[in-house]
Amino acid sequence: MTDSPSDIREAMRALHAMLDSPTIQRLGRAFAAGGQELALVGGSVRDALLGRAGVDLDFTTSASPDASLALLRPLSTAHWDIGRAFGTVGARVDGEQVEVTTYRADSYDHRTRKPTVAFGDNLEDDLRRRDFTVNAIAVRLPERTLVDPFGGVADLLAGVLRTPGPASVSFEDDPLRIMRLARFVAQLGFTVDPETFAAARQRAATIEMVSAERVRDELIKLLMAPDPVAGLRLLVDTGVAEHVLPELPALRLEMDEHHHHKDVYEHSLTVLRQAIDLEGEGGPDLVLRLAALLHDIGKPRTRRLEPGGVVTFHNHDLVGARMATKRLRALRFDKGVIKQVSRLIELHMRFFGYGEHEWSDAAVRRYVRDAGPLLDRLHRLTRADMTTRNRRKAARLRSAYDELEWRIEYLAEQEELAAVRPELDGRAIMRVLDISPGPVVGRAYQFLLDLRLDEGPVGEAEATRRLRAWWAEQPEAEDPDTTTPGRAVS
Structure with a gap:
């Protein structure tokens, strides 16, 4: 303008x-x-x-x-x-x-x-x-x-943001204004006047005077804005992110001369933008946006240079999930948000490899079961994580995920996949095995759930037969005192 x-x-x-x-x-x-x-x-x-x-x-x-x-x-x-x-x-x-x-x-x-x-x-x-x-x-x-x-x-x-008086004084009065500066960049699409930017960099460390709750609230407003990437870049460029979200600037890994890995920082911002594009009519999704932004924060800690110059990030998904939990707790995020974001990060690599290795129906069922109510978000996050510039590879990945989604829908129609449960619940297990509540019931339930995931519905009679066969091989079956004190197991 x-x-x-x-x-x-x-x-x-x-x-x-x-x-x-x-x-x-x-x-x-x-x-x-x-x-x-x-x-x-x-x-x-x-x-x-x-x-x-x-x-x-x-x-x-x-x-x-x-x-x-x-x-x-x-x-x-x-x-x-x-x-x-x-x-x-x-x-x-x-x-x-x-x-x-x-x-x-x-x-x-x-x-x-x-x-x-x-x-x-x-x-x-x-x-x-x-x-x-x-x-x-x-x-x-x-x-x-x-x-x-x-x-x-x-x-x-x-389209310029500056302070009414000297910016250094304004940010000294209230360091939270630096977070608000980044938020307005994201919300309004404005640029920052040079004096204001310089003052924000100079006063970046003073953001630690602000309560975690106030920082969290500004960060949420920034992330839910039309262009959070612009605001996040400002937080990183001013040094404020080092104090409120240090995992983000840490993604700027030093490139080796042969560029054996992507620029993880730029990749993460691209994934965030692509995840936003996939939100659809539901509007801004805080959980999805946080997961997209933080999905690779485990890479700096897991980066290894292997023989031959190959860079690996083994288990960065699991490490990243733990790091995200720790950071979001420090920022006083809601427990439900923390749990969902960390779970998405933990699962975000599960799909990759599907295109090279045929998944059994059991593997598809496990994918759905492990995602649970986060399945739709996992779909969006996984697709957003496809940032390769190789058109042939990108097309292959999209085609593979299209196929996976189709198989999920097909199995869901056949088996009500979203609500996968064993044919026998805990009460039925205790009745069949004549045991009391305890850890054994949980193990038996997991056995039946694995059976359901591996083979699909087998029917109550077959599930009962398989359960009894499994029980006959368990050490507790020979020692009634470990399951039901004072009772014999039939």
Whole structure:
């Protein structure tokens, strides 16, 4: 986007279209009647100027939190003051969620990122303390006067991110703003002004002052953005990734002169992009995106140069799964997300080799069973992991996976594969073998499950016969005391 008259007219037209909202007009008139200033601010204005539909409406005001609540109550169906200590109150007006924050003039001690909260007395100073110029634009209400003291509109039209004041001071005040910088690059597709980039590199280590939960939240927003790769590159290039996700820059393995392996860093970013392309109508998938980004993080630890100059990464899938679990735990990710991501990483190499070695139906069943509810994501991850530039090899891999998916569908139709279970459950096993609950039941169940996977459905009678034959070979069958104290085994 360029700063041309037509671009400016288009942006202002989009802004005024939003300002025509009856909700915004009602709020502007109400605060003016109460003798208070009110302005639409921040992301609400930014997105309107970009012609994007916003979700929430953010306002800043001269009114205290109590005064804001008093003015909001007659207009709202609900209101809350959970952020009252920081000057923020919220309400639902005409079905829309609005937040109103008293002008702020915070100060920082630079030992933590938490400010000493202080209320301000004018709009311009409130805008000065915001993270980036594109978020430091306001519209006074109800008169619709644009307030842009730091050139945010020009930066918005030029697609540039910079801070309202000196970037070094801004990032010293709040190191999390460096993560937000990367997030906005991913969300908006903007570039970073050189001074801001230099300051981010200089202050990269201070991100460790920020709680893991806050870093995680910014990382999730970045990953769920339209182009997370651009934001991730910024984290790596500024050195911030070394402190929040060190496994990512570690993928930049030193190339040998004969290039015996791919650039794992670039490969991982390509896999992420290709996984996003495969998401379909379901929208952004955090688990899939994390798995795509981290699927090869085990390679640096498993890299070996074999005789003849061949580079290998044996068991990098298993090592990577453990590393991903450790990193995601450190970032306080949800246990369910951690489990699913690490399992996908563990399984991501399972398919490769299918094209060279014919899989039995039993192998296909195991593939489905091991993937479980992650099968669809595993399909997408595996296809995204095909980044070879050799067209013939790429076509062969795609064809092989097409065939595998077809076989899965065919066997599923024949056998209800997604719900593979032995013909006998735990209760039936105990009844047939006349044993009590214990480890033996689990071993018997696994025997029957392996039988089911290897041979398909065999029927309850045959499963019972095979189970009894298996039991006759077990040492516990000769010693009733190890299975059912005080009972004989028939």
